Each structure stands twice: as C-alpha cells, then as structure tokens.
Amino acid sequence: MRRAVEESVLLARAYLSRVCEPGSFVLWTFIERVGPVEAARAIRLGVAPLEVMSLTAARRSSADAASDLDAAERHGARLVVPESDDWPHVAFGALERVAGPSKPGVCALVPPTALWVRGHADLARIDARSVAVVGARAATPYGTHVTAEMCFGLAAQGVAIVSGGAYGIDAAAHRAALAANGITVIVSAGGVDRPYPPSNATLYERALENGLVIAESPPGSAPHRSRFLSRNRLLAALGTGVVVVEAAVRSGARNTASHALALGRPLMVVPGPVTSAMSAGCHQLLAERVIGAILVTGWEDVLSVVGAIGEVLPEDGYVPHPAGDLRDDLDQLEPTSRRVFDALLLRRYLTAEAISRRSGIGVLDVVRTLPSLILTNLVESGASGYRVAKRVQAPR
Amino acid sequence: MRRAVEESVLLARAYLSRVCEPGSFVLWTFIERVGPVEAARAIRLGVAPLEVMSLTAARRSSADAASDLDAAERHGARLVVPESDDWPHVAFGALERVAGPSKPGVCALVPPTALWVRGHADLARIDARSVAVVGARAATPYGTHVTAEMCFGLAAQGVAIVSGGAYGIDAAAHRAALAANGITVIVSAGGVDRPYPPSNATLYERALENGLVIAESPPGSAPHRSRFLSRNRLLAALGTGVVVVEAAVRSGARNTASHALALGRPLMVVPGPVTSAMSAGCHQLLAERVIGAILVTGWEDVLSVVGAIGEVLPEDGYVPHPAGDLRDDLDQLEPTSRRVFDALLLRRYLTAEAISRRSGIGVLDVVRTLPSLILTNLVESGASGYRVAKRVQAPR
Numbered sequence: 164m165r166r167a168v169e170e171s172v173l174l175a176r177a178y179l180s181r182v183c184e185p186g187s188f189v190l191w192t193f194i195e196r197v198g199p200v201e202a203a204r205a206i207r208l209g210v211a212p213l214e215v216m217s218l219t220a221a222r223r224s225s226a227d228a229a230s231d232l233d234a235a236e237r238h239g240a241r242l243v244v245p246e247s248d249d250w251p252h253v254a255f256g257a258l259e260r261v262a263g264p265s266k267p268g269v270c271a272l273v274p275p276t277a278l279w280v281r282g283h284a285d286l287a288r289i290d291a292r293s294v295a296v297v298g299a300r301a302a303t304p305y306g307t308h309v310t311a312e313m314c315f316g317l318a319a320q321g322v323a324i325v326s327g328g329a330y331g332i333d334a335a336a337h338r339a340a341l342a343a344n345g346i347t348v349i350v351s352a353g354g355v356d357r358p359y360p361p362s363n364a365t366l367y368e369r370a371l372e373n374g375l376v377i378a379e380s381p382p383g384s385a386p387h388r389s390r391f392l393s394r395n396r397l398l399a400a401l402g403t404g405v406v407v408v409e410a411a412v413r414s415g416a417r418n419t420a421s422h423a424l425a426l427g428r429p430l431m432v433v434p435g436p437v438t439s440a441m442s443a444g445c446h447q448l449l450a451e452r453v454i455g456a457i458l459v460t461g462w463e464d465v466l467s468v469v470g471a472i473g474e475v476l477p478e479d480g481y482v483p484h485p486a487g488d489l490r491d492d493l494d495q496l497e498p499t500s501r502r503v504f505d506a507l508l509l510r511r512y513l514t515a516e517a518i519s520r521r522s523g524i525g526v527l528d529v530v531r532t533l534p535s536l537i538l539t540n541l542v543e544s545g546a547s548g549y550r551v552a553k554r555v556q557a558p559r
Numbered sequence: 560m561r562r563a564v565e566e567s568v569l570l571a572r573a574y575l576s577r578v579c580e581p582g583s584f585v586l587w588t589f590i591e592r593v594g595p596v597e598a599a600r601a602i603r604l605g606v607a608p609l610e611v612m613s614l615t616a617a618r619r620s621s622a623d624a625a626s627d628l629d630a631a632e633r634h635g636a637r638l639v640v641p642e643s644d645d646w647p648h649v650a651f652g653a654l655e656r657v658a659g660p661s662k663p664g665v666c667a668l669v670p671p672t673a674l675w676v677r678g679h680a681d682l683a684r685i686d687a688r689s690v691a692v693v694g695a696r697a698a699t700p701y702g703t704h705v706t707a708e709m710c711f712g713l714a715a716q717g718v719a720i721v722s723g724g725a726y727g728i729d730a731a732a733h734r735a736a737l738a739a740n741g742i743t744v745i746v747s748a749g750g751v752d753r754p755y756p757p758s759n760a761t762l763y764e765r766a767l768e769n770g771l772v773i774a775e776s777p778p779g780s781a782p783h784r785s786r787f788l789s790r791n792r793l794l795a796a797l798g799t800g801v802v803v804v805e806a807a808v809r810s811g812a813r814n815t816a817s818h819a820l821a822l823g824r825p826l827m828v829v830p831g832p833v834t835s836a837m838s839a840g841c842h843q844l845l846a847e848r849v850i851g852a853i854l855v856t857g858w859e860d861v862l863s864v865v866g867a868i869g870e871v872l873p874e875d876g877y878v879p880h881p882a883g884d885l886r887d888d889l890d891q892l893e894p895t896s897r898r899v900f901d902a903l904l905l906r907r908y909l910t911a912e913a914i915s916r917r918s919g920i921g922v923l924d925v926v927r928t929l930p931s932l933i934l935t936n937l938v939e940s941g942a943s944g945y946r947v948a949k950r951v952q953a954p955r
Contacts, residue, residue: 309833413936421934434830434842437705437856446830449845450854451940453929458846460833533849538817540809544847 168246175203176244176277177228177381182206182219185379186270186393188262189214194276199244203228234382238356239371240281245274251290254400257426270393272425274400275379281355282375284323284346289375293323293348294469295402295423297395297416298332299409303441306409309433310335311342313406316462318345322469323374325350325401327394328363332408337366340374347374350401352394353386354378395419404429404469406459410444417444424454429468431459467545492539499524503532504541504551512548564642571599572640572673573624573777578602578615581775582666582789584658585610590672595640599624630778634752635767636677641670647686650796653822666789668821670796671775677751678771680719680742685771689719689744690865691798691819693791693812694728695805699837702805705829706731707738709802712858714741718865719770721746721797723790724759728804733762736770743770746797748790749782750774791815800825800865802855806840813840820850825864827855863941888935895920899928900937900947908944 176199183190193215194202205211206219216223235242243250255274262273280286294317298306314324314336324340326333328349340347349370353359355378358367367376379397380390395415399405399422407430410416423430432449435442448456459465496504506522507513515533519526533549536542543552572595579586589611590598601607602615612619631638639646651670658669676682690713694702710720710732720736722729724745736743745766749755751774754763763772775793776786791811795801795818803826806812819826828845831838844852855861892900902918903909911929915922929945932938939948 305832305834417934421931424930424934433833434838434845434854436701436832437829438701442830443856446854446856449830450856450860451930451933453926453940454933455930458830458842460839460842460846464846530849534820534847534851535817537847537850538813538820544849 168244171200172244172246173232173242174228175199177231177242178203178207178226180242180275180277180279180379181226181228181231181381182222183276184218184393185275185390186273186396187218188264188271188273189218190276191262191271191273199246199276231381231383234356235279238281238382240279240355240382243278243280243286245277249285249287250278251286251401253290257428258396258400261425270389270396272396272422275397277379279355279378279381280375281377282371284348284373284375286375286377289323289325289346289348289401291403292321292469293325293346293402294465295325295398295405295419296332296336297326297398297405297407297410297419299411299414299416299441300329300331300333301411301441302331302335302409303435303439305435305439306332306441307335309435310408311339313408313433313459313462313465314339315343315345317465318343318347320462320466320470321345322466323348325398327352327391327398328359328367328370328376330360330363334363334366336408337370341369344373348401349374349376350394350397351376351378351386352380352390354380354382354384356382357384357386359386391415392418396422399423399426399428402428404431404465406431406433406465407445407448407456408433409435409439409441410448411440412443412447414444417448420448420454420456430454430456431465431468432456433459492541496536496541499528500532500536503529504536507542507549507551509551512545512550514548518549564640567596568640568642569628569638570624571595573627573638574599574603574622576638576671576673576675576775577622577624577627577777578618579672580614580789581671581786582669582792583614584660584667584669585614586672587658587667587669595642595672627777627779630752631675634677634778636675636751636778639674639676639682639773641673645681645683646674647682647797649686653824654792654796657821666785666792668792668818671793673775675751675774675777676771677773678767680744680769680771682771682773685719685721685742685744685797687799688717688865689721689742689798690861691721691794691801691815692728692732693722693794693801693803693806693815695807695810695812695837696725696727696729697807697837698727698731698805699831699835701831701835702728702837703731705831706804707735709804709829709855709858709861710735711739711741713861714739714743716858716862716866717741718862719744721794723748723787723794724755724763724766724772726756726759730759730762732804733766737765740769744797745770745772746790746793747772747774747782748776748786750776750778750780752778753780753782755782787811788814792818795819795822795824798824800827800861802827802829802861803841803844803852804829805831805835805837806844807836808839808843810840813844816844816850816852826850826852827861827864828852829855888937892932892937895924896928896932899925900932903938903945903947905947908941908946910944914945 258274318340323346325348326336337347358364405423407416432445502522515529519529654670714736719742721744722732733743754760801819803812828841898918911925915925
C-alpha cells in the first residue's frame with residue numbers, strides 16, 4: 164500500500180519544477196532548508212532570499228502548479244517527488260552526496276526538484292538495477308549493432324535500459340530493450356509530452372507500455388540546450404553504471420561520462436575501429452588511465468560490473484585434478500603463483516587484499532603475480548577483483 | 560672503426576648456437592660462468608656439467624661451427640655476439656636482468672647465445688628506437704590497414720619496425736616500413752636463410768635492403784614450434800615497446816605480450832570492433848587493468864610512448880589569454896583545478912608527483928582533479944604524465 168503524498172507538497176514541487184530551470188544548487192539548498200511548501204510560498208510571495216528570487220523572477224507569478232498537474236494527468240503522467248514511495252533514492256542520493264554550487268554555465272550536480280513520469284514501470288525497481296547507455300546521435304551501423312546486442316542482452320537479464328530518446332545510440336538502446344520485452348526509460352530533455360526528436364514519437368509511445376518517459380521540466384517544456392545538459396546528470400544518476408558506445412572526441416557522451424565519474428558510477432566504454440571518428444571519444448576515455456573507464460565488449464561484461472555477482476554465471480563445478488594443457492599450466496607455476504592461484508575462488512571475485520589475506524602473500528607480490536596468471540588464462544578479473552578463469556571451471 | 564671479435568669467440572658462439580636450442584637458462588649461466596670458448600670446449604669434450612651435457616647431447620659431436628659460419632657468409636649473413644660492438648645491449652640487457660630458470664615447456668627469458676644477422680642496417684641503432692609489432696596471421700582488412708598506417712608513420716619518424724615475418728599483421732608491418740623507406744627487422748624463427756612462410760621470401764629479400772633478418776638458430780634451421788616461442792622473447796626484447804594490433808583470445812601475440820611485461824617494456828594495444836574475433840584478444844588485454852596495457856590508435860600514440868618526448872611535436876606557442884570557449888573553460892575552473900592547470904607544461908609531460916610539487920597541491924588532490932581537466936579537454940595525458948592539451952596550444 165502506497166503512502167499518498169500530501170497535496171500541498173505535490174502542488175509546491177510542481178510549482179518549483181516550473182519556476183526554476185533544472186540543476187540549480189541555490190534552489191535545491193533553499194528547498195532542503197525550508198521544505199518545498201514554504202519554499203514555494205516564499206518565492207510566490209517574493210520573500211525568498213535574493214539569490215532565489217533572481218533565479219525565479221521570470222516565472223514566479225505565471226507558474227500554475229494546478230494547471231501543470233492537470234496537463235500531466237491528461238498526458239497520463241504523474242509527479243514523483245522526494246516524498247513519494249517510488250522516488251529513486253539510490254540514484255538521486257548520489258546526486259545529493261556530491262551536490263555543490265554550480266560553476267558558471269555548468270549544470271550543478273543536484274537532485275531534481277521533482278520528476279514528471281509517464282508509463283507503467285516502477286521507478287523504485289529501476290533504481291535498483293539499470294544501465295544508462297549513451298552515445299552519438301550520428302551513430303554508425305557498427306555502433307547501433309553493438310548497442311542493440313548489448314541492450315537486448317541486458318534487458319533480457321532484467322536490467323533497465325536508461326537513455327535519452329535521441330537518434331542513433333539512444334534509439335538503438337531503447338528499441339533493443341523493447342525487443343527483449345525489457346524495461347526502458349527515456350529521460351527527456353523537454354516535457355514528457357514533447358518527444359524529441361519528434362520523429363521518435365512512436366518510440367516514446369512504445370516505451371510507455373513497458374517502461375517510462377521521465378522529465379525534470381513540466382509538461383509542455385521545450386528541449387532547450389541547457390536542459391539537455393542538466394538532463395545528462397539524471398542519466399548518469401539513474402544508471403547503476405553508464406555505458407558509452409560511440410562518441411566523437413567532443414561530445415555530450417563525454418559530459419555524461421564526467422557526471423558518472425563525479426557520482427562514483429562505473430563508467431564503461433565500448434571500443435571500436437580506430438579508423439572510426441565515432442569511436443575516437445571512446446578510445447580517448449579508455450586511454451586516459453586516470454579516468455578509470457572500464458572496457459566492455461558485450462552485455463556479459465556490463466553485467467559483471469553492475470549486476471549482483473554470480474547471478475548469471477552458469478552452474479559449474481571445479482575439477483581439482485584437471486587434465487592436459489591445464490594441468491601443465493598449473494604444474495609450471497612457481498610457488499608464489501601457485502599459492503595466489505590456490506587462494507582464489509571459483510565464482511566470487513576477490514580483491515588483491517583478500518587474496519593476500521587468504522594466501523599469506525603480501526599484496527604487492529599478489530599484484531605482481533596476477534598479470535602472468537591472467538595471461539596464461541588461469542585467472543580472470545572483473546570489476547571487483549579476481550577469480551579462477553572459466554576454462555578451469557569444467558562443466559559438471 | 561669496429562673492434563674485431565676474436566675468431567675463437569666467434570667459432571665458440573657459432574658452435575653454442577648450433578648445439579643447444581634457444582632459450583636455455585642452463586646453457587646461458589654456464590657460458591656466463593666460464594666464458595664462451597671454455598663452454599664450447601667443455602661441451603665438445605663431454606666434460607661440461609651434467610645438465611649442460613644432457614641439453615647438448617644430440618648435436619655436440621656433429622655441430623660444425625666453421626661450416627655454419629661459411630654457410631652464413633654464403634647467405635650474406637654475419638654472426639653478432641655479445642662481444643661485438645653492434646650487440647643490442649639495451650634490448651638484451653633487459654633479458655639478462657630478468658633471466659631465471661625456465662619452467663618446463665616454457666622458453667626461459669635469457670639473452671640469445673648469438674645472433675645470425677643478414678642485411679645492411681645497424682643493429683645498435685635499432686636497439687635505440689624500435690617498436691615490435693605483433694598480431695594475428697589471420698588478420699582482417701581492418702587489422703592490416705591499421706598496421707600499415709601505424710608502421711608507415713612510425714618508420715617515417717625513424718622508428719625501426721620489428722616483427723616476425725609471418726602472414727597478416729607481421730607482413731603488413733614490414734611492408735609499411737619498407738614503403739616509408741624506413742628500417743624493418745624480421746626476427747625469424749628458423750635460420751636467416753629460411754624465410755617462413757616461404758611465400759614471404761620476397762618480403763625477406765626486401766627487408767635486407769634497408770633492414771635486417773635476424774635469427775637465433777644457425778643457417779638451415781627449420782622454424783619449429785618451440786623456436787617460434789623462444790623467438791617471441793626476442794621480439795619483445797628488441798622493441799622499445801610492443802604493439803599488439805589484432806589477436807584472438809588465445810594467441811601467440813599474448814605470449815609476446817607477457818614477455819613484454821616481464822621485460823618491463825610498454826605493452827601497447829590497438830582496439831577494434833567488439834564484433835571481431837580478431838580483436839577479442841586485444842580487448843582482453845586492455846580490459847585487464849592489472850596488466851597495464853596502453854590503448855593506442857595510431858603512430859602518434861605509439862611515438863608518445865616510445866619516442867623521446869617533444870621530438871615530433873609541431874612547434875607551437877601558448878596563448879596566455881585564449882579567446883571564446885577556452886577562456887570560459889579556464890574561468891570556470893575552481894581554484895584547485897586552476898592551480899593544477901597552471902602547473903602544467905606545454906610540451907613536456909609531468910607526473911602527478913611533479914605537478915604536485917609545482918602547484919603545492921597534494922598528489923591525491925592532483926589525481927582527483929585531473930580527470931575533469933581531461934574531460935573538459937584542457938589537459939591531455941601521455942604515458943609519462945600530463946600536459947596542457949593541444950587545443951590550448953594555438954599555432955604561432
């Protein structure tokens with residue numbers, strides 16, 4: 164049974180969502196301080212702090228929360244607010260933790276004031292396990308193919324596919340999720356009733372059936388450039404991880420990638436031909452070690468980063484006395500490598516520190532030993548550490 | 560004027576090169592201990608240590624150094640030995656430093672006993688600046704295209720291209736170096752007179768004109784499987800860095816890659832379509848963070864890893880008061896980021912530690928700040944650190 168949100172709160176947040184552009188740290192801190200109802204009242208009456216008043220001057224008198232809520236209802240949309248049960252706390256908690264004053268011209272990383280939501284899926288469920296997929300509008304056939312394969316696989320595994328509803332990679336991601344009968348979420352830069360680009364209207368309609376179209380700006384809002392930029396922070400926040408499929412050297416995907424990093428979300432990147440300008444941004448992200456982007460080649464890789472460990476691994480047993488090549492490889496290990504290997508588990512990934520504890524070998528030596536174990540295909544690594552390679556795990 | 564190597568040493572090393580298969584730690588330590596002349600004498604007389612005798616039993620009586628040297632001369636080849644002026648000390652010094660007992664069935668990382676060398680290039684010069692390029696024999700058009708572009712560019716910049724003379728990536732690498740009128744080195748698994756595959760004989764001939772064909776086994780030797788494996792360590796050692804262009808998941812390139820890591824050589828890897836099995840091994844190397852492979856997309860990237868910094872950078876000046884977008888980006892930096900940026904140089908890469916010293920900002924904060932500077936295209940990173948991005952460096 165869902166707890167209903169008080170009407171006054173809904174009206175206040177609808178008003179606040181209309182009266183100020185998304186991504187304002189000033190408005191967000193004001194609401195946090197005095198609460199949404201008092202914040203809305205103070206702005207309407209012109210008694211809010213000067214900074215807040217200047218942000219809201221243009222629309223504070225004309226904004227009509229009741230009419231926006233009516234329009235939303237006509238479009239089958241609802242307003243989800245932090246006070247709602249289905250507010251995505253995991254996603255937006257990350258924004259809260261990093262919230263800080265915006266730099267000039269740059270969207271601040273703050274939670275949205277409210278979300279306008281169309282569609283049947285449960286936002287709280289999406290919050291638990293989803294991947295944001297971003298990339299070029301001018302995607303190549305390679306990019307759309309890889310996106311389709313990846314998103315179909317992820318959606319079939321119950322991972323919600325979050326993207327921006329644009330041409331190219333976005334559309335390929337949403338379509339693949341729909342094809343898999345999975346959940347997809349379009350995070351729109353304009354209102355939930357304003358598909359953009361308009362020719363993707365059918366895609367938006369389809370997304371509603373088994374997913375969501377969500378927007379920070381109220382119904383009727385046009386997708387301005389600044390709203391695309393503030394929208395990108397929601398993409399990054401709503402994904403348990405962010406995947407960049409194709410991106411030119413300077414691109415919006417890079418903007419979303421930087422948000423992902425700021426939010427502590429894993430940033431996954433698909434490589435491509437070095438001859439393709441549409442992969443150049445991806446390679447740049449991968450080449451910059453300090454960014455820490457994770458190279459992924461398919462849905463299995465993505466799942467090993469964002470999914471619960473062990474969830475999709477086939478049931479398999481361990482052969483303690485393997486035959487042939489494998490036994491040779493194991494026999495050839497010198498004692499330190501062998502102790503490191505013996506400390507590993509079959510399914511769960513262990514960190515170098517855990518391997519060190521289990522093997523009694525110093526962490527530095529563990530880290531020095533692992534590369535050769537990986538190169539001889541005895542060990543494989545995932546985002547959370549190392550385990551016995553699949554080939555050592557024979558079927559029962 | 561070159562110092563001549565004593566005839567007795569040449570004869571001894573020619574004999575040792577014939578009498579034992581490449582990559583024996585036992586033989587190498589024996590020669591190191593007693594010298595090549597005494598080692599050859601002891602083996603021939605059957606008075607060497609038991610371990611050495613068992614390694615050399617098959618050929619110790621039949622081996623005929625004078626005849627091998629004659630054969631070499633007929634093929635226009637010479638014997639280069641550690642006592643020669645043109646012995647590649649940089650390359651093989653790395654093998655010496657890591658030398659250790661071989662594991663069963665695995666080639667030990669030891670320097671060669673001697674090298675049979677055909678061709679006009681100077682081995683000592685190659686030692687200073689070269690790149691080993693390895694990859695699949697069953698290369699795709701993508702792989703050979705990328706190899707050709709990369710190796711042409713590197714060879715034109717005076718970097719010697721070292722590879723194995725095989726089909727696919729190897730052949731594309733050699734051909735591109737030749738096309739650029741650059742230096743190329745074929746490291747043959749058989750004798751220098753035995754092109755392998757035989758259909759690459761013309762490529763071998765061309766390589767002699769402006770490069771080298773070198774082999775560890777004496778003339779006439781067939782390219783056995785074990786010789787391919789021991790040859791791979793020479794490829795890794797002879798390159799200032801190793802580039803893997805295309806590789807299947809289990810491949811010889813992986814073997815060379817592991818040697819490169821063991822030798823402390825930078826391992827560079829070219830990504831490709833995730834849909835291509837021939838790039839799967841490359842992506843595996845790039846995805847394993849602990850391996851530390853460097854993603855490269857063209858010759859410029861490779862040069863920034865192996866070349867002397869600044870050598871190929873265009874002459875360019877710095878615009879202290881840049882206009883437009885760039886000024887905006889700089890103005891938006893918060894104080895820490897701005898101090899980190901101001902500590903950077905235009906051409907020389909600085910490590911995070913050096914930036915910390917110059918800026919007075921702690922290393923950890925420097926490392927935390929760099930990703931956002933890179934993502935806003937203000938800073939770029941190379942193998943040896945960070946510098947002001949090219950776009951900030953306007954032409955004079």
